[in-house]
Amino acid sequence: MSTHTDRVVVVVGAGVSGLAVARELASDYDVVVLDKGGVAADTSSRASGMISLSLEPFPDGWADFALEQFRALDGRGIFSFTERETVRLVPESDAARYTDEAPEGGEFLARDDLEARYPDAFGDLSAYGGGLVYEGTGYLDALDYAMTLKWLAEEAGAGVFRDHEVTGLRVDDGAVVGVETEYGPIDADHVVYATGWKTRELLADYVELPVRPLRWNAVVVEPDEPLSDSVPLGSEPTMRVYWRPTKRGDVLVGGNEQLLSDPEGTSMGVQESFRETVLADVAPLLDGVDEGTVRREDCCPTADCASPDGLPIVDAPAAAPDGLVVVAGLHGRGVMLSPVVGRAVRSLVTGEDAPFPTTQFELSRFEDRSATFEYRSHWE
Numbered sequence: 001m002s003t004h005t006d007r008v009v010v011v012v013g014a015g016v017s018g019l020a021v022a023r024e025l026a027s028d029y030d031v032v033v034l035d036k037g038g039v040a041a042d043t044s045s046r047a048s049g050m051i052s053l054s055l056e057p058f059p060d061g062w063a064d065f066a067l068e069q070f071r072a073l074d075g076r077g078i079f080s081f082t083e084r085e086t087v088r089l090v091p092e093s094d095a096a097r098y099t100d101e102a103p104e105g106g107e108f109l110a111r112d113d114l115e116a117r118y119p120d121a122f123g124d125l126s127a128y129g130g131g132l133v134y135e136g137t138g139y140l141d142a143l144d145y146a147m148t149l150k151w152l153a154e155e156a157g158a159g160v161f162r163d164h165e166v167t168g169l170r171v172d173d174g175a176v177v178g179v180e181t182e183y184g185p186i187d188a189d190h191v192v193y194a195t196g197w198k199t200r201e202l203l204a205d206y207v208e209l210p211v212r213p214l215r216w217n218a219v220v221v222e223p224d225e226p227l228s229d230s231v232p233l234g235s236e237p238t239m240r241v242y243w244r245p246t247k248r249g250d251v252l253v254g255g256n257e258q259l260l261s262d263p264e265g266t267s268m269g270v271q272e273s274f275r276e277t278v279l280a281d282v283a284p285l286l287d288g289v290d291e292g293t294v295r296r297e298d299c300c301p302t303a304d305c306a307s308p309d310g311l312p313i314v315d316a317p318a319a320a321p322d323g324l325v326v327v328a329g330l331h332g333r334g335v336m337l338s339p340v341v342g343r344a345v346r347s348l349v350t351g352e353d354a355p356f357p358t359t360q361f362e363l364s365r366f367e368d369r370s371a372t373f374e375y376r377s378h379w380e
């Protein structure tokens, strides 16, 4: 496959990041998405689909932009976005700090008020003083989302190709001229690498990226009776777990993040200790779930991709060849941030301003770009 126009963008990686980029650019450029596996076959299809933008410390404008896109997409293709409040449980010992002032975007409810507001949601909350309630949150099915992005990108003219491994970047005179693939070269004016944790090693000859592989676990528990429609999303900070209802009335519980030194040499099944925590400690917090059975277990097929400050890198780095854009470091937030990432890449390729701040995406914020940084969890 070889193309010859001056407006070709090759996107490497068909996860939610690459597909969101393709969707943003497909109506104005010839966009080709190449993935060595399948669509969303790596980390993206395993995401829990929590859209908890209002809980996260993102720059102004990111959450609103992403939410607007999820709402606008709801009902298109096979995609649906279910808006639900999120309750972050507050241990009894911490409750006093929130009674006068809740963190931005949150409302503190004491335990009795929480139970009254969500009568069908909770089980034994005796260890908790209450909860912080956030609006502007919800959930989606990450695979349905990815397939819908693919469909929209293709409808706008993009080509999305599975089983096409990119084996190298082609550079001439300081500028990108295409990629090398297992089936031969492809010409391009812009190349976007959205290859998750692999991006560091794939681009090592051109730019140093401070990212590290990291794993998450998720377990789906089927309660005796399907959960009621009004059950909110939730999280518990001492166990560092989150949960959400599923469309069929099960509950998906995720957490247990850990850095990995050798993702390809690590067994990626859900760890037994996490399964036990979910059944012994998380399930009793939820109404009707403590007698539930595990329906599904998920982990990353390889790994998610962590950055030192928990925010992604979306940049056309000054020292890299012209025309190269990198997307990496989205751990735990890659789905919820994908609309922002897609538009930020559009802005880098077209030169248009993005409708939100983008300096927080820049690689230049890191002086040390080694992959030995100390990981900072989103929970801290």
Ligand SMILES: Cc1cc2nc3c(=O)[nH]c(=O)nc-3n(C[C@H](O)[C@H](O)[C@H](O)COP(=O)(O)OP(=O)(O)OC[C@H]3O[C@@H](n4cnc5c(N)ncnc54)[C@H](O)[C@@H]3O)c2cc1C
Pocket: 012, 013, 014, 015, 016, 017, 018, 034, 035, 036, 037, 038, 039, 040, 041, 042, 043, 044, 045, 046, 047, 048, 049, 050, 051, 164, 165, 166, 167, 194, 195, 196, 197, 198, 202, 215, 216, 217, 218, 254, 298, 299, 300, 303, 304, 305, 327, 330, 331, 332, 333, 334, 335, 336, 337
């Ligand atoms: C269990 C779990 C739960 C999660 N829950 C959430 C959540 O609730 N909300 C949220 O927002 N995020 C969540 N995440 C994080 C989210 O899944 C990721 O941040 C996101 O999927 C990253 O998407 P990506 O497209 O950047 O990378 P990936 O999905 O990893 O995609 C990279 C793609 O690049 C391809 N590739 C790599 N090398 C090459 C090559 N040489 N040539 C061609 N293709 C290549 C791979 O095959 C892969 O398809 C979760 C992650 C896990 C594992």
